[in-house]
Amino acid sequence: MVAKRDHPYHGRRAVLASMHGKEAAFSGPFMSELGIELSAAPGIDTDQLGTFCGEIERVGSMLDVAERKARLGMAIAGCDLGLASEGSFGPHPQMPFVPAGRELLTFIDDERRLRISEALITETNYAYARVETMLELEPFLARIGFPKHAVVVTPGREGRALSEGAPVFKGLQDLGALKRAMAVCAKVSDEATACVETDMRAHMNPTRMASLAALGLKLAQRLAALCPACGAPGFGRVDVVRGLPCSACDAPTEWVIDEVFGCASCALRETKGREDGLSHTEPSQCPWCNP
Ligand SMILES: [Zn+2]
Ligand SMILES: [Zn+2]
Known part of the structure; x- marks a missing residue:
């Protein structure tokens, strides 16, 4: 560094x-x-x-x-x-x-x-709920942290994309506005429901x-971190090698044995052992001991 x-x-x-x-x-x-x-x-x-x-x-x-x-x-x-x-x-x-x-x-x-x-x-x-009434929605709102976390309301639809021109209310953090949006969306929904989802913006x-x-x-x-060979910024982990051996039978497992560090600009690659020093997995992680 x-x-x-x-x-x-x-x-x-x-x-x-x-x-x-x-x-x-x-x-x-x-x-x-x-x-x-x-x-x-x-x-x-x-x-x-x-x-x-x-x-x-x-x-x-x-x-x-x-x-x-x-x-x-x-x-x-x-x-x-x-x-x-x-x-x-x-x-x-x-x-x-x-x-x-x-x-x-x-x-x-x-x-x-x-x-x-x-x-x-x-x-x-991240979550969504398809609801008809505010009462159904209350546990959902508590769970997702409304109103600090905003919601998006669209017409309820089962596994289908929104139809063109359908109402979309984004960034709702006010209970009154949420109720009004639900009413508008339920009215145009085939199932008379509104879909309320977390606003992930x-x-x-x-x-x-x-x-x-x-x-x-x-x-x-x-x-x-600069590349030790060419000085380019961004030297870091680019790949992993799997095959950490099992502690009982020594067979290779899916666990990472080495980490490969590389440069985004030149061809330099360096392979290092695991940062945590772990040399074997438990037999419970082994495809032979615990198939
Ligand atoms: Zn084993
Ligand atoms: Zn380099």
């Missing part, structure tokens, strides 16, 4: 492509870890790349969308350093019934031709904003 003032990004400006106030999560770590001054791209419309509420479908992988978004911000601000994040929400890969957010943050350096990303899987309050969801701050720190720390 180099001293911050000797880092190539110290004192530089970077642009963040976000309409949803994500600079509140990322500016702090980018300044403290790198000395980068981050600002939001003025007047950017990232909705043209797709929206959470499904009126505009997102095309391509999360990484594709994040990169396109970052480049849009860079073009608007005339800046060769850019940043954008993408999130998706669904069931947790390890814990069934727990909602998870997959957050991706991508940094682009056009001058050095670098694209460096970090990702995070976190617990979220960062400025409407403090839980998500906290996850993004943790991700911002992770990426800023990654960028702070």
